[in-house]
Amino acid sequence: MFVLLILLAIAWVGVHVGIAGTTMRGRLVAAMGEKRFVLVYSILSFVLIFAMVFAWRRSETTFLWAAPAELRWVLAFLMLPVFILFMASHKRNPTAFGNKGLGEEARGIQRITRHPMLWSFGGWAVIHMIANGDTAALVFFGAFAVTAFVGMPSIDAKLAARHPDRWPGFAQQTSILPFGAIAAGRNRLVLKEIGLMPPLVGLLIWAALLHFHRGIFGVPALLIGG
16 A cells, blocks of 8 residues: 555656646646646546545555654644645735736735745645654655645746746745745735734634544644653
């Protein structure tokens, strides 16, 4: 089952980086049409996710390290900004599907990073790789980490080629690295643009999963008492 997990992880990365992140996407869209491509791409993604979860939960594995209780507390609290980023990314995200707001002034979470959703996926994956410390988890979560972090410059290149008139201005006032544009003086932090709901909903989801993690996934998020 571990070999199957590896093959599925390679397929996941291949679909999201090798197809969606290259000129192959354009050729497939030209042959199939945009709507049909998106439909097939979405179905394939869901099938791969379910297959990867199935293989991961049943895979043989080797433990490489055991995260101590103190580290698990740190990792658990690092999941809070991950959920907040994910919730905030749904509010006018020019680098997501549809490119809504591309070419306009960067606002909200885009001032912090132009890839908030991918940072949430990548952060979630890396945190769980560190927390689990076994080979099956490294392959499973590693596939999502690779997709997220390779996807950021890949999406940038795709948008630069697709929207040469609107992309340069947006790229100049934003950054891949969180707070990069703000630190460089190319933007400023405006918390009121993010609003109250993304942090609040992110906090509620984080707290709920922290509490119900064992019941849902079979393992506790925190090792209380060692």
